[in-house]
Amino acid sequence: xxxxxxxxxxxxxxxxxxxxxxxxxxxxxxxxxxxxxxxxxxxxxxxxxxxxxxxxxxxxxxxxxxxxxxxxxxxxxxxxxxxxxxxxxxxxxxxxxxxxxxxxxxxxxxxxxxxxxxxxxxxxxxxxxxxxxxxxxxxxxxxxxxxxxxxxxxxxxxxxxxxxxxxxxxxxxxxxxxxxxxxxxxxxxxxxxxxxxxxxxxxxxxxxxxxxxxxxxxxxxxxxxxxxxxxxxxxxxxxxxxxxxxxxxxxxxxxxxxxxxxxxxxxxxxxxxxxxxxxxxxxxxxxxxxxxxxxxxxx
Numbered sequence: 001x002x003x004x005x006x007x008x009x010x011x012x013x014x015x016x017x018x019x020x021x022x023x024x025x026x027x028x029x030x031x032x033x034x035x036x037x038x039x040x041x042x043x044x045x046x047x048x049x050x051x052x053x054x055x056x057x058x059x060x061x062x063x064x065x066x067x068x069x070x071x072x073x074x075x076x077x078x079x080x081x082x083x084x085x086x087x088x089x090x091x092x093x094x095x096x097x098x099x100x101x102x103x104x105x106x107x108x109x110x111x112x113x114x115x116x117x118x119x120x121x122x123x124x125x126x127x128x129x130x131x132x133x134x135x136x137x138x139x140x141x142x143x144x145x146x147x148x149x150x151x152x153x154x155x156x157x158x159x160x161x162x163x164x165x166x167x168x169x170x171x172x173x174x175x176x177x178x179x180x181x182x183x184x185x186x187x188x189x190x191x192x193x194x195x196x197x198x199x200x201x202x203x204x205x206x207x208x209x210x211x212x213x214x215x216x217x218x219x220x221x222x223x224x225x226x227x228x229x230x231x232x233x234x235x236x237x238x239x240x241x242x243x244x245x246x247x248x249x250x251x252x253x254x255x256x257x258x259x260x261x262x263x264x265x266x267x268x269x270x271x272x273x274x275x276x277x278x279x280x281x282x283x284x285x286x287x288x289x290x291x292x293x294x295x296x297x298x299x
Contacts, residue, residue: 005039006068008032009047013065016055069138073279076139080282092121093284096132097145099228100244101271104251106145109292120284129203136276142285143275147203150274158273158289161296163245165267167260170238184263187211190219194240196231197221208243211265232257243267
C-alpha cells in the first residue's frame with residue numbers, strides 16, 4: 001500500500017467520480033482506475049460500488065477513508081514538527097474564516113503577522129462554518145474562525161468575541177416613516193417586509209430562523225444571496241431588509257442603508273477559533289492565534 005494510492009483513493013472519495021478525480025490529480029483516468037484496483041487487491045475487498053454511472057463508497061471504503069485522514073494528519077504533524085525546528089523563518093499557515101470577519105477582524109492581525117514573519121506564506125480564506133470545519137478535519141486548514149458552539153468532538157474551540165446582529169434597511173424605503181424616532185425594532189419586522197438573506201445552509205441564516213420560530217414565523221426572503229457584499233447591495237438598492245453582524249455593517253458604512261438594533265429577542269452570536277484536537281500547533285499557528293486574541297482584546 002503506497003501513499004500515492006491513498007492520495008488517489010481520497011480524491012475519488014471526494015469526487016465520487018473517477019474522471020473528475022483524475023482531472024483533479026492531473027493523471028489519466030485509466031491510470032487512476034488501475035491504482036484503485038491495485039489498492040483494492042492489496043486490501044482484499046472492494047472500496048467502491050460502481051452502479052451504472054454512480055460511484056459510492058463501500059463500508060470498507062468508508063473505514064479506509066477515516067484511517068487515511070489520520071495517516072495524512074500524522075504526516076502533516078511530522079512536517080510541522082520538523083519545520084518548527086527551523087523556527088518562523090519559513091513555512092505556511094492556512095486559515096479559514098467567516099466572510100463577515102475577514103476584513104474587520106483578520107486584516108489587522110494578518111498585516112501584523114506578515115510584518116513580523118514575512119517569509120511565512122499566510123493564506124486567509126473566506127468560507128462558511130461547515131466548509132471551515134471540513135477543511136480542518138482534512139488537514140487543508142491549520143485553524144479557523146467559526147460561529148460557536150460547534151459540537152464536533154475532534155475540535156478545540158477558543159472563544160473570541162460576541163457579535164450583535166442588527167437590522168439593515170434601505171434608507172429610501174417608504175416604510176422608513178414608520179421608523180421615525182425608533183431606536184430599535186423587534187425581530188418580527190423580518191416577517192412584515194421583504195427580506196434578502198443568506199441561504200438556509202449557512203449558519204447565520206440557521207441562527208436567524210431559530211430565533212424566528214418562537215415568534216410563530218419562518219423567514220421567506222424574496223432573494224437569497226451567498227455573499228454578504230451582494231446582500232448589502234440588494235438592501236442599498238431597496239430590494240428588502242436583512243439581518244447582519246453590526247461590526248460588518250459598520251465596516252461597510254453605506255449611506256443608502258440604515259441600521260437598527262433588535263430588542264426582541266436579543267440577537268447575539270459568538271465566534272471563536274477552532275483547530276484540530278491533538279494536532280501539533282506549529283509556531284506560526286500559535287503566534288497568529290496570540291496576535292488575533294491580542295487584536296480583539298485591544299479593539
